[in-house]
Amino acid sequence: MTVQVEIDEALGREYEAGFISDIESETFEPGLDESVIERISKMKGEPDWMLEWRLGAFREWLKMEEPDWALVDYPKIDFQAISYYSAPKSMKDKPKSLDEVDPELLRTYEKLGIPLIEQQMLAGIAVDAVFDSVSVVTTFREKLYEAGVIFCPISEAIVEYPELVKKYLGTVVGRKDNYYSALNCAVFTDGSFVYIPKGVRCPMELSTYFRINEQNTGQFERTLIIADEGSHVSYLEGCTAPQRDENQLHAAVVELIAMDNAEIKYSTVQNWYPGDENGKGGIYNFVTKRGICHTSAKISWTQVETGSAVTWKYPSCILKGDNSVGEFYSVALTRGRQQADTGTKMIHIGKNTKSTIITKGISAGRSNNSYRGLVKMMASADGARNFTECDSLLIGDKCGAHTFPYIESRNPSAIVEHEATTSKVSDEQLFLCRQRGLDPEKAVSMIVNGFCKEVFKELPMEFAVEASKLLEISLEGSVG
Amino acid sequence: MSNTKSLLTIKDLYAGIEEKQILKGFNLDIKPGEVHAIMGPNGAGKSTMGYVLSGRDGYEVESGSVTFNGENLLDLEIEERANAGLFLAFQYPVEIPGVSNLEFLKASVDAVRAANGEEAITSSELLKQAKAACKQVNLPLAFLKRGVNEGFSGGEKKRNELMQMLLLKPKLCILDETDSGLDIDALQLVAEGVNSQRSPDRSFIIVTHYQRLLDYIKPDFVHVLADGKIVKSGDASLALELESQGYAWLENGNVEAKIEE
Secondary structure, three states: OOOOOOOOOOOOOOOOOOOOOOOOEEEOOOOOOHHHHHHHHHHOOOOHHHHHHHHHHHHHHHHOOOOOOOOOOOOOOOHHHOEOOEEEHHHOOOOOOHHHOOHHHHHHHHHOOOOOOHHHOOOOEEEEEEEOOEEEEEOOHHHHHHOOOEEEEHHHHHHHOHHHHHHHOOOOOOOOOOHHHHHHHHHOOEOEEEEEOOOOEOOOEEEEEEEOOOOOEOEOEEEEEEEOOOOEEEEEEEEEOOOOOOEEEEOOEEEEEEOOOOEEEEEEEEOOOOOOOOOOOEEEEEEEEEEEEOOOOEEEEEEEEOOOOEEEEOOEEEEOOOOOEEEEEEEEEEOOOOEEEEEEEEEEOOOOOEEEEEEEEEEOOOOEEEEEEEEEEOOOOOOOEEEEEEEEEEOOOOOEEEEEEEEEEOOOOOEEEEEEEEEEOOHHHHHHHHHOOOOHHHHHHHHHHHHHHHHHOOOOHHHHHHHHHHHHHHHOOOOO | OOOOOOOEEEEEEEEEEOOEEEEEEEEEEEOOOOEEEEEOOOOOOHHHHHHHHHOOOOEEEEEEEEEEOOEEHHHOOHHHHHHOOEEEEOOOOOOEEEEEHHHHHHHHHHHHHHHOOOOOOOHHHHHHHHHHHHHHHOOOHHHHOOEEOOOOOHHHHHHHHHHHHHHHOOOEEEEEOOOOOOOHHHHHHHHHHHHHHOEOOEEEEEEEOOOHHHHOOOOOEEEEEEOOEEEEEEOHHHHHHHHHHOOHHHHOHHHHHHHHO
């Protein structure tokens, strides 16, 4: 009964997280040039090397072209019309403790179901709350510090732990990696930094909650997680944004480093505002997430993607060390006019490396949902194995599901398996459920939940329930 | 008996699917606690009757009336009919991958309870009842954790339907050719399940092509359905008569004469 959801009738039919918080913010004028990057760097009190790194990325970005190979269609983004920094004014003199944090900010997170007051929180989960361009608060830091775990905003890590940041930042996703990651390198504002020392099992779940509030701003978050030898960490991120008619850009970069025998479990519940039924508004979610596994290390990505107008996202694993393991479990639900092009890349370099890809795409309304994945077996990857399963579920007859698997194998001993299915929520299934008393919406959400079960069971328990509820809300109105 | 209020009254029902008329003047009256068997040749409209009563999409009622427990059944949505106590055991139960039987049972039981203004069943109470039901229909407990009908054999699917019936405690159960594809052991199990549920406040419509199920479930009435209407009604002995003579004899004049009486 783990994913048995008790429906809360009180949950509205609209996008729940669509409210706007009335918070006085300090926001840059729209526009992007080197002076903007200098200002961001100055606001953050960064060392010179960081500014140079940003400017280097910006100069690369100027030479790059926006990619157009994904199966998504959106008007050209005017990068000069976006503001690249926005922070609540109350954050200017950085609050020392929770008591000093603007109560309106705390209320915002409470409304989203994320109480930041530690006593009220789910025991065992530490939260970094990022509001527009800054981290508002990070909970349980002292407790984590006792275990040797560093969990703080990345802006702070740049100042406090420059050696660690300098050593790893940009090593998995380079500055020239792609158009959006280059932009992120130039203008990233905040995000989370995690370091787990050798042999430490992180005593609690870590999570970051991203909220875009201000109008016409982009959110460029940067997350860096380093799991040193033999350590273990489970990390979760959640995302929401107000309901606005304009599209907003979110271009994040996440880098994971799993040293020998380390394990990182990274889960995402992405619920950015998806736009209305006609495709007005919504977040453009252009994200680069990648992890590197050293010897016998393991990285597991689990994502539940229900939001955003356009999603372009491929959390990937570079399986460099021998015997390392990469996993990608994904549920992507699109409805209305949403478009998602998402999948993964598994790059097998080490011997006996293993990867598993399980994806569940659900399309409703007039949406388009694509799986795009690359499995690459390098010549060195003796005995490497991959198993891929891509399942698509269609609700209604105006939506699309697409699968683009790319397989490259340069090692004859490597084994790659790929399975794909496409099905519809059938009339017979709906009739059976309704004949047993379920209303059509509950019936569809139950059928879809069942379809996603393989992925949900990979999520930490509390979030499996949340994800399942989220699907239920997202599916409302997609029947009939 | 005649003073007892009817549970289900079907009057002069004309219904079909996609312009095709299948039920043509169907009449039936069922009182609480009664077991009615409906027999007939293939294509007579037996399954259509079950679908029309349960409100399946695509099945249109042209004229006639159906009263269930004092309500106009035809005004109700599929799930409202279910929640009012109408249960259809499917001839070919469909699979719902990934949704565990237990989860499905809880959602169904809670839906019925909610419709009756009752609180949701506790997980432990549900588990208790489900375990007992499993035992009764001879399904291993492991089936509670498996996806609804996922990979079940034909017989297991039928028993699973029965298990749902045991938990939902409907007022009227329509068994749509539940005996088809069952071996004799499975048939007996299904019959025992049904017999154990017979009670003064539960009625059954047993739709079947063959008489053999009725060896184990003694009906109060047997009706012969041919070309969309009931052409002959009688007691349990009618089933035996059909068994020995087949359906062909219905086509001669004496049946027509009976209808006009």
